[in-house]
Amino acid sequence: MAPEARIKILLKNSATALCAGVVVLSSFSLGAEAARRHHRNHHHRLPQTPAAPPRALPYPQLSLPFEISGAQYLPLAWADVKGWGDDNHLAAYKTFRASCKSINAQNGAAEAKGESKALGASLGEPCRAAKTLDLTDDGKAKIFFEENFTPLRISRLGEPDGFVTGYYEPVLEGSRTQTDVYNVPVYRRPSNLFVRGYKQDSVSLPNKGPVYRKIGRRKLVPYYDRGEIEDGKIAGRGLEIAWLKDPTDLLFAQIQGSARIKFEDGSSVRLNYDAYNGYPYTAVGRILIERGIIPKEEMSMQRIREWMTQNPDGAKELRRANRAYIFFREVNLSDKEEAVGAQGIPLTAGRSIAVDKSLHVYGTPFFIEGELPIESERARTPFHRLMIAQDTGSAIIGPARADLFFGAGADAGRVSGRLRHPMHFVMLVPKSLDPAPRAAKLPIPDPRPSEKIAKLFPQTDPAKIGTPVAAAAQGRNETVAVAGPVPLPVPRPAIEPAPEPRRPAKNRPHRPQ
16 A cells, blocks of 8 residues: 555544544533532532511511400490499499409419410409408499409490390208109219219319210210100119209209208208209290290290199190209308309309309409399389309300399299390409500501592402301392402413424434444
8 A cells, every 4th residue: 555545544543533532522521510410409409598587567466465255345434334333332342352252262273274264363453452451431442443443345246235134042842852742853963974074073063065974984975864864864863952842943943053942840951053964055935935935025934934834744845845954062051141153152142143154254343234124024124233253154155144143032033034135244354454555555557548449449259158247148138348359460471482393313224233
């Protein structure tokens, strides 16, 4: 081969090798860069920038001094409390001091437990002040309440007034033993009655919630209802305290929660509420009204008793419609003392009330104002009286609901039996919980939107009729106002890029190995 040809072939081979080396180095460089990126993304993430702090709310998160579920309340001046100056404040002060004995004894325990109800342990402050003041002047008693409390108008949410009924302590004839005349048993609490969270021999059991009876050591079933107990489910177990003539007497004693039973030998026994069987109370008077038997305007305890006496078979069925059943305990009280309330102290006729214990605290003063048929069924006697919460009852439910205690005997029964009336409620709140100073710390709210903005974005949506409020309004042919969102601008549509057409692969000849 000629020398020139050998030189051309050598140069060609050298160029080919050089190009191959460049390709290999480029591939290695690209692979190394890809490896570095993968390692950096998966093992060495860049530190994230801290998130921006949340924007402060326009109003401070101040806890309320107290909250009463389902209630609305309005602070008042004493001059705005109608009839406040006409009451006997000294009588109310003596009743309040009686409650303070129990409050002062339990104040430390309430603070340690963290009382969550409306007033908590705040009643301890006015009670400590009352402990050293043995007042005998009505004017000074009035000043005491004004200096230690703030008046607060209270009612159920959406309602202008509260509601009151009356109760008393029946005085009944009875026997220690069963006879042909006295054959209606008055039972004490059975030993197999069980409430979750309480021991079976607890002194105080709740008057709400489920109640069970134990079968064996573990199984729990609902306790017997009134019909089963009247049919003898717990008879013969030595639970009988006394025997009465009429089952209606027992029913009314259970409704009142206490009774005095006088025996033929002149002795007597005092009974107080001890427990119930776990079924909700059903008012027999309401059943008679719904059936059209007694008109609503004529309803009273006396009318119920008269109808039951005249219709013994209907009375039996009516009693069993109220499945709730009350068990009693004997209390060591003389006939000169009033019945003991749930607070554990004797009640005061005309000054003690029963309230919803799940919302209120015993010892709380309530000024109740309105008109009641005290003198007769048709009379409208002005009633403006400061009452003290010292008792409770299974039918007393709500923030402005009270049962007024009128004492013992037939006269008290006649007065209390005709009370079912709306009344104004003013709750006396200790000065330490006065909401007015706390409200002064809140900033002025933002101005309301202009009329033009309100017309552009009306906050009505009749389509949303699934809520209870909307359903009720629909029944009244009303428009439901809802807080609908303000419409936002339509976002820019996201346009996805069209996929690039794939290039056809070239057909390469297969090289033999």
